[in-house]
Amino acid sequence: MSGNDGGPNRRASRSSGGGSRGAASRGWRDTRRDRSVSAARAVAYDVLEAVRTSDSYANLLLPARIERAGLEGADAGLATELTYGTLRRLGTWDAVIAEAAGRPTDRIDPPVLDLLRLGTHQLLATRVPTHAAVNETVALAHRVAPAAAGFVNAVLRQVSRTDADEWVRRLADAARDDTDRLAVTRSHPAWIVRALRAALEHEGRVGELDALLEADNVSPVVNLIALPGLGDAEPASLGAPDAYSPVGFTAEHPLALVAAHEGRVRVQDEGSQLAALALSRARPIEPGERWLDLCAGPGGKTALLAAEALAGGAVLVANELVPARAELVRRAIAAVPLDVHVRVGDGTELDPAELGAPDGFDRILLDAPCTGLGALRRRPEARWRKQPADVAELTAVQARLVDAAFAALAPGGILAYVTCSPHTAETHGTIAAALKRWGEAAEQLDTAAVVRGIAARPLDLGGDGRTVQLWPHRHGTDAMFIALVRRRRGAESVAERAAAAR
Numbered sequence: 001m002s003g004n005d006g007g008p009n010r011r012a013s014r015s016s017g018g019g020s021r022g023a024a025s026r027g028w029r030d031t032r033r034d035r036s037v038s039a040a041r042a043v044a045y046d047v048l049e050a051v052r053t054s055d056s057y058a059n060l061l062l063p064a065r066i067e068r069a070g071l072e073g074a075d076a077g078l079a080t081e082l083t084y085g086t087l088r089r090l091g092t093w094d095a096v097i098a099e100a101a102g103r104p105t106d107r108i109d110p111p112v113l114d115l116l117r118l119g120t121h122q123l124l125a126t127r128v129p130t131h132a133a134v135n136e137t138v139a140l141a142h143r144v145a146p147a148a149a150g151f152v153n154a155v156l157r158q159v160s161r162t163d164a165d166e167w168v169r170r171l172a173d174a175a176r177d178d179t180d181r182l183a184v185t186r187s188h189p190a191w192i193v194r195a196l197r198a199a200l201e202h203e204g205r206v207g208e209l210d211a212l213l214e215a216d217n218v219s220p221v222v223n224l225i226a227l228p229g230l231g232d233a234e235p236a237s238l239g240a241p242d243a244y245s246p247v248g249f250t251a252e253h254p255l256a257l258v259a260a261h262e263g264r265v266r267v268q269d270e271g272s273q274l275a276a277l278a279l280s281r282a283r284p285i286e287p288g289e290r291w292l293d294l295c296a297g298p299g300g301k302t303a304l305l306a307a308e309a310l311a312g313g314a315v316l317v318a319n320e321l322v323p324a325r326a327e328l329v330r331r332a333i334a335a336v337p338l339d340v341h342v343r344v345g346d347g348t349e350l351d352p353a354e355l356g357a358p359d360g361f362d363r364i365l366l367d368a369p370c371t372g373l374g375a376l377r378r379r380p381e382a383r384w385r386k387q388p389a390d391v392a393e394l395t396a397v398q399a400r401l402v403d404a405a406f407a408a409l410a411p412g413g414i415l416a417y418v419t420c421s422p423h424t425a426e427t428h429g430t431i432a433a434a435l436k437r438w439g440e441a442a443e444q445l446d447t448a449a450v451v452r453g454i455a456a457r458p459l460d461l462g463g464d465g466r467t468v469q470l471w472p473h474r475h476g477t478d479a480m481f482i483a484l485v486r487r488r489r490g491a492e493s494v495a496e497r498a499a500a501a502r
């Protein structure tokens with residue numbers, strides 16, 4: 001890889017010698033009997049192949065494949081590390097492989113390239129002994145691409161002659177410029193490096209770029225939420241409370257806790273918790289307030305808003321475009337004894353009066369569809385799939401949704417505009433353009449003061465305070481962006497606007 005904007009090149013043009021067998025003819029179940037290939041490596045290869053050929057999501061597919069192969073304990077851990085680690089570091093490994101093979105990676109058969117990536121990850125980023133990393137990968141090659149087994153052996157031996165630090169030094173020395181250097185050594189597409197740099201520059205914290213890119217390459221710990229006000233599930237009694245979210249915590253056996261607490265304890269990033277709380281705790285709740293979660297699926301934030309609405313006597317409506325995701329919202333809120341109306345439909349075509357809010361909603365969460373560049377650490381392949389063109393498409397959607405949300409606010413009502421992307425076009429760009437359109441009708445709130453007021457500990461935030469940008473490297477959260485905006489009381493209400501339109 002040369003730090004180009006598209007990331008590692010996956011196109012195959014010329015074979016490395018010998019074809020490869022398809023997954024269908026392979027039958028990975030056999031690997032439990034075939035001790036010449038470790039089942040963990042077979043599972044990792046299988047997932048890499050599915051990600052490459054059928055756009056699968058590793059985090060959804062891997063658990064099923066681990067279960068199907070009967071992997072437990074250390075073997076399951078190895079399959080997870082090999083799959084996620086290889087996918088995250090793909091950009092760096094492809095540059096190493098191109099050097100070691102003496103040819104660009106687009107001249108290596110894709111299945112063979114996946115084998116080399118798996119082997120290189122073991123050699124340069126794990127404690128797997130060199131002989132095991134090479135021999136196990138060659139054994140796997142004998143199953144999936146037998147004619148290329150010799151080539152795999154030769155390339156991995158070449159990779160193993162240089163240690164990881166020296167490889168990174170060599171790649172850095174060969175880089176054209178700083179962006180290219182970071183792209184190849186920190187394994188991100190160059191356009192994402194530029195976008196993250198611009199986001200940090202916006203806060204005057206560009207010196208943190210390397211730490212941010214490195215944080216994207218580390219698996220996040222499983223973070224939990226104890227939905228507030230629902231029985232005995234208190235963070236401090238269940239595990240180690242989060243640094244910032246008053247309802248978040250980590251625990252040694254997170255999934256066992258989730259199962260034991262039947263929906264009252266859920267997996268949720270701490271940044272997502274703070275985003276939902278920024279809306280529900282922006283000011284005291286008046287009983288009877290009407291709340292809307294405009295883009296609710298799969299419902300993580302809806303569940304927290306529902307618990308908060310229940311405690312404060314508010315009414316909550318959740319809206320989601322995709323029916324299957326609306327169903328996930330229903331499941332997410334099942335443990336909260338609040339009657340939440342889940343509407344399936346386009347958020348830009350929503351009539352507050354039909355949803356029981358003729359004067360508009362008092363609080364609206366718009367957790368907008370976005371590139372997700374703030375959650376790269378938990379979606380290992382995502383960085384290679386996103387394209388710069390996605391940004392323009394999504395900002396257009398965000399503009400329509402944010403206008404619809406603002407139009408559905410009651411006078412004095414508060415909108416929380418949230419993204420799990422720090423890309424400035426999706427964050428400051430979307431909100432600044434909207435504020436211009438809304439003019440005097442809108443007033444930005446001191447979002448930083450609200451979030452600091454919620455956080456259990458002092459929170460190091462950049463920017464001017466009107467918006468909040470959280471970061472994986474600084475806060476240990478996804479890179480969530482939060483902007484709170486109020487509709488001024490003098491501004492036309494929904495009912496008045498509807499009357500004027502008649």
Ligand SMILES: C[S@@+](CC[C@H](N)C(=O)[O-])C[C@H]1O[C@@H](n2cnc3c(N)ncnc32)[C@H](O)[C@@H]1O
Nearest residue numbers: 295296297298299300301321346347367368369
């Ligand atoms: C970032 S996700 C929301 C995540 C959610 N708040 C949570 O915490 O689980 C954005 C959601 O918006 C939905 N969506 C996209 N376009 C929409 C539209 N026009 N109207 C309503 N929902 C939409 C997507 O299907 C997706 O479920």
